[in-house]
Amino acid sequence: MEIKSRVLDAMYQVLRPLARIAMRHGLTASDIERVTRQAFVDTARADYGIRGRPTNKSRVAALTGLSRAEVTRLLSTSREEQDAGAGQRHLLNRLITCWVQDARWLDAEQAPRVLPVDEAQGEGFPALVRAIGSDVTWQTLLRELERFGLVRKEDGGLRLLKRAFIPTSADEADRLPYLGENIAAHIDTVDHNLRHGREHARFERKLVFAGLDAEGLRKLQSLLEGDGQTWLESLNETLTPHAQEEASSQRITGVGIYLFDMKRPNGGSES
Incomplete structure (x- = not known):
């Protein structure tokens, strides 16, 4: 075990x-x-x-x-x-879907009503939260709706500003494919090194500083942006003649350099 x-x-x-x-x-x-x-x-x-x-x-x-x-x-x-x-199963999406589709929460024009934030109101926001079968308090869901800019308080009630919970910004969405590609590449190297001995291991190293101050972090970032970029460009020039031109090649090979600045994943212990 x-x-x-x-x-x-x-x-x-x-x-x-x-x-x-x-x-x-x-x-x-x-x-x-x-x-x-x-x-x-x-x-x-x-x-x-x-x-x-x-x-x-x-x-x-x-x-x-x-x-x-x-x-x-x-x-x-x-x-x-x-x-x-x-x-679609996210609580905020379930709540908004109910708000825009269920007749109890629509006005005469079939638009989402401004809902009173009052436990005593039978068809107010707290009742809407109960209607979706949530075990999360209505106060908590209200804070989340406000945090994402989905509702606005006006005259003691809540107005729905968006008809769906889609928090991803367009700029970030464009960068998300790199999440899978970059992390998958690193984990594939870790997996290879776990399965093979030192003789056949791929190069994998990291340098860690404990408690690096702000000036040190700025210097590290500057060195990576300068020397790191120069080194990658040199590798590209040296190795491009050895790479297949076809984009359909089933294998990709390369090297990645990145800066990390995070809490210790294991909660702070050195082991």
């Missing part, structure tokens, strides 16, 4: 920053659980076959701990279909 505990602790450390990104973009733990199941099934199917053949469904079920019916469903459903409901 010792090795399993260590793996789970490592997974937890990886998931903390991913959870922060997911919640910022309106995804729930259920959304992440669903895509995790898909990743397990796809990996078991592709990487654990016998004599180069895809793993059969019964073995995928045994490897992943999922039922054979769930494995069959995941293998027969496209990623687009699976992703279609992502974020």
